[in-house]
Amino acid sequence: MNTRTAAKPRSKPKTKRRTAPKEVRRLQLIEATIACIAERGISGTTMAAVTGRAGLSMGIVSLHFDSKDNLLNATLTHLSQEVRRTWVNVVQDDTMKPAQKLWAVAMSSFDPRIFNPTTIAVWFAYFGEARYRAFYRRIVESFDDERSDVFEELCEHLVPEGTDTLALTNSIETFGDGLWLNAILYPEEFTREYCMIQMATYLAAMFPDHFGDNRAKTVI
Amino acid sequence: MNTRTAAKPRSKPKTKRRTAPKEVRRLQLIEATIACIAERGISGTTMAAVTGRAGLSMGIVSLHFDSKDNLLNATLTHLSQEVRRTWVNVVQDDTMKPAQKLWAVAMSSFDPRIFNPTTIAVWFAYFGEARYRAFYRRIVESFDDERSDVFEELCEHLVPEGTDTLALTNSIETFGDGLWLNAILYPEEFTREYCMIQMATYLAAMFPDHFGDNRAKTVI
DNA sequence: GCAATCACTGAATGACTGTTCACTCATTAC
DNA sequence: GTAATGAGTGAACAGTCATTCAGTGATTGC
Numbered sequence: 001m002n003t004r005t006a007a008k009p010r011s012k013p014k015t016k017r018r019t020a021p022k023e024v025r026r027l028q029l030i031e032a033t034i035a036c037i038a039e040r041g042i043s044g045t046t047m048a049a050v051t052g053r054a055g056l057s058m059g060i061v062s063l064h065f066d067s068k069d070n071l072l073n074a075t076l077t078h079l080s081q082e083v084r085r086t087w088v089n090v091v092q093d094d095t096m097k098p099a100q101k102l103w104a105v106a107m108s109s110f111d112p113r114i115f116n117p118t119t120i121a122v123w124f125a126y127f128g129e130a131r132y133r134a135f136y137r138r139i140v141e142s143f144d145d146e147r148s149d150v151f152e153e154l155c156e157h158l159v160p161e162g163t164d165t166l167a168l169t170n171s172i173e174t175f176g177d178g179l180w181l182n183a184i185l186y187p188e189e190f191t192r193e194y195c196m197i198q199m200a201t202y203l204a205a206m207f208p209d210h211f212g213d214n215r216a217k218t219v220i
Numbered sequence: 221m222n223t224r225t226a227a228k229p230r231s232k233p234k235t236k237r238r239t240a241p242k243e244v245r246r247l248q249l250i251e252a253t254i255a256c257i258a259e260r261g262i263s264g265t266t267m268a269a270v271t272g273r274a275g276l277s278m279g280i281v282s283l284h285f286d287s288k289d290n291l292l293n294a295t296l297t298h299l300s301q302e303v304r305r306t307w308v309n310v311v312q313d314d315t316m317k318p319a320q321k322l323w324a325v326a327m328s329s330f331d332p333r334i335f336n337p338t339t340i341a342v343w344f345a346y347f348g349e350a351r352y353r354a355f356y357r358r359i360v361e362s363f364d365d366e367r368s369d370v371f372e373e374l375c376e377h378l379v380p381e382g383t384d385t386l387a388l389t390n391s392i393e394t395f396g397d398g399l400w401l402n403a404i405l406y407p408e409e410f411t412r413e414y415c416m417i418q419m420a421t422y423l424a425a426m427f428p429d430h431f432g433d434n435r436a437k438t439v440i
Numbered sequence: 441g442c443a444a445t446c447a448c449t450g451a452a453t454g455a456c457t458g459t460t461c462a463c464t465c466a467t468t469a470c
Numbered sequence: 471g472t473a474a475t476g477a478g479t480g481a482a483c484a485g486t487c488a489t490t491c492a493g494t495g496a497t498t499g500c
Contacts, residue, residue, distance in 0.1 A: 019447045019496065023468040041349030043263035047488060059490080068488065121350055127405070128348015129261030130341050170402070170409075171418055175391075178398030182376065183391070185347070185357065189390075198391055205425040239466065239477045267458060279460080288458065431495040 011149050026074070027184065028054050031070050033075045038121040042072070042129060043114065076126055076136065080143045086111045091150060098157035099210040106203060109176045110196050120184045148173065158207055168206065246284050246294070248274050251300040253295045262292070262349060296346055296356065299339065300363045306331045311370060318377035319430040326370065326423060329396045330416050340404045351383065368393065378427055395422050 020028075034052035036045045045211060047068060051058050065071040090104040109115060126136045148169050155165040182190040204211040230247060240248075252274035256265045267288060285291040298429050307328040311321055346356045368389055375385040399418055402410040424431040 022447095023253065025447090041351040043349060044351050046486085048486095058451095058488085060447090061447060062489065063448070111354075118356070124344075124348045125350065126348075127401075128344045128346075129344065130258060131261040131264050133405075163317060167421070171422065172396075174398035174402055174418065176331055176398070177401045178394035178396070181347075181401060182394055183395045185353075197241065198387065198394065202391065242477095266456085268456095278481095281480055282459065283478070340477085370479085383453085 012161040022064065025056075025060070029056075029061065029064060029071060030075050030078050033071055034079070034118065034122050036124045037075075040065045042125045042132065045072075072126075072132075073135065073139070075122070076139050079122060080140055082119075082141055083114050084146070086114050087147060087150075092097070099207070102151070102158065102207075103153040103203065103211065104148075104174060106176065106199055107196060109180070110192050112192065115180070115183070115192055115195070117184065117187060120180055121179070124184060144173075158210055166199070172202075172206070175199065242284065245280070246274075247298075248276075249281065249284060249291060250295050250298050251269065253291055253340065254299070254342050257295075257345045258338040262345045262352065266359065272339075290347075292352075295342070295360070296359050299342060300360055301335050302339075304363050304366070306334050307367060307370075318374045319427070321372065322374040322378065322421065322427075324375070325367075326392060326396065326419055327416060330402070330419070331413050332412065334401070335400070335408060335412055335415070336406065337425070340400055343400070344404060364393075378430055392422070392426070 001061060029050065032050045033045065036049050036053055040049065047058055047061055049073070051060055054060075060072055061068065085104045087108040090108050091101055093101075093104075096104065112118075126132050151169040151172060152165050155163075155168050159168065160167065176199065179190065179195040183192075185194055200211070238425040249270065252270045253265065256269050260269065266382055267278055267281055271280055274280075281288065281291055285294060286413070307325045309325040310328050313321075313324075316324065333339075338378050346352050371389040371392060372385050375383075379385065379388065396419065399410065403412075403415055420431070
């Protein structure tokens with residue numbers, strides 16, 4: 001439906017190309033699913049709503065994903081990968097010192113591509129329903145563990161020997177989770193900027209030697 | 221179906237009382253709803269499931285709540301009141317100093333009556349779906365505001381003039397929210413005790429003069 | 441040009457769900 | 471005792487939804 005027409009100049013260009021590569025359709029459906037979940041919740045996300053939004057017919061989901069469950073699964077995986085890309089980009093910069101990296105990874109949670117009302121709403125939609133939680137955990141766990149490991153390793157460079165860096169890592173992630181939660185519940189107050197300031201204050205309190213006082217401002 | 225009727229035509233004392241006071245039935249249904257949402261999510265919480273679990277018939281919900289929406293509404297209100305009772309109990313003790321009160325209110329979030337897998341799961345179930353979020357917010361907002369006001373007023377006793385006590389209050393609530401979230405996702409790691417220790421560490425960092433170092437342990 | 445293939449369609453199907461209401465029966469008033 | 475009351479029942483109903491599949495039409499291979 002939407003574009004990507006065959007570039008055959010000699011055949012009639014009036015009809016839109018109806019067939020598209022598999023990956024294009026899959027992404028098209030995943031994006032429609034995201035929009036739909038954000039707007040109507042998972043239980044309100046019917047096949048008719050998703051396919052209608054994508055401008056396709058009902059049968060298309062079976063064709064590309066077999067079932068609704070598979071589509072929901074693929075959507076969550078897609079979201080996870082987007083989050084991963086966001087923080088991985090940041091740690092790959094080898095010119096940064098551990099303190100800068102830790103700061104950057106923590107702040108990457110507020111990158112507009114992943115920190116926006118639509119995306120956050122979808123995360124909590126999956127998270128909220130018990131029947132999807134196992135499903136959610138299975139998909140998210142490896143992504144979460146990977147990030148926690150990076151966090152913990154960075155922490156070890158910044159705190160005295162003997163500090164419980166796992167607890168520290170958990171607390172940073174916990175604070176970030178709480179900010180996401182409030183961002184969706186009170187979007188006027190917990191804007192992106194406000195959340196970043198809150199995180200900055202938190203990091204300053206936890207790593208006074210590195211981000212304490214007015215140091216924070218220079219790193220932002 | 222699974223009646224309590226005992227079916228003996230004219231026998232008297234063995235039949236359970238079939239009628240009960242309105243409040244008993246309402247509570248019975250609300251508790252069945254809580255169990256059901258925790259187990260199956262909101263979309264899996266059908267009238268048949270709720271009434272079946274309560275040991276009553278399908279029509280009973282219409283009788284006491286008119287509709288499913290009203291039942292869901294009443295359930296969330298019930299949960300909010302339980303949370304409110306928990307922290308209000310704590311601040312009413314006038315022998316406590318502000319620092320102790322703030323500590324006690326923050327820790328009241330981990331009272332087993334409100335901090336348990338079932339109850340937390342239900343909170344996030346309501347919270348997770350966009351179509352219920354407005355509904356959730358309407359019910360919860362006044363409860364939340366009331367608690368935040370108390371928190372903020374207590375903060376003002378503990379920090380230097382000019383401190384942004386609203387931001388500080390928000391950050392404490394945010395950290396608590398994050399702990400609840402992790403408690404349901406990683407129940408083995410984020411136990412009640414672990415969450416309380418995390419909160420203690422957080423408060424110690426934010427109020428070093430009052431809960432810093434080993435002070436915290438004495439207040440627990 | 442023609443047949444084969446492939447992407448896609450959408451009405452039909454069957455399973456499930458919230459609500460209704462005619463009915464049952466325990467309790468209460470007299 | 472008898473009648474009136476009203477709590478409680480559950481089959482029936484109307485609506486919704488995911489899935490299916492016979493069919494359409496675009497594209498490709500020859």
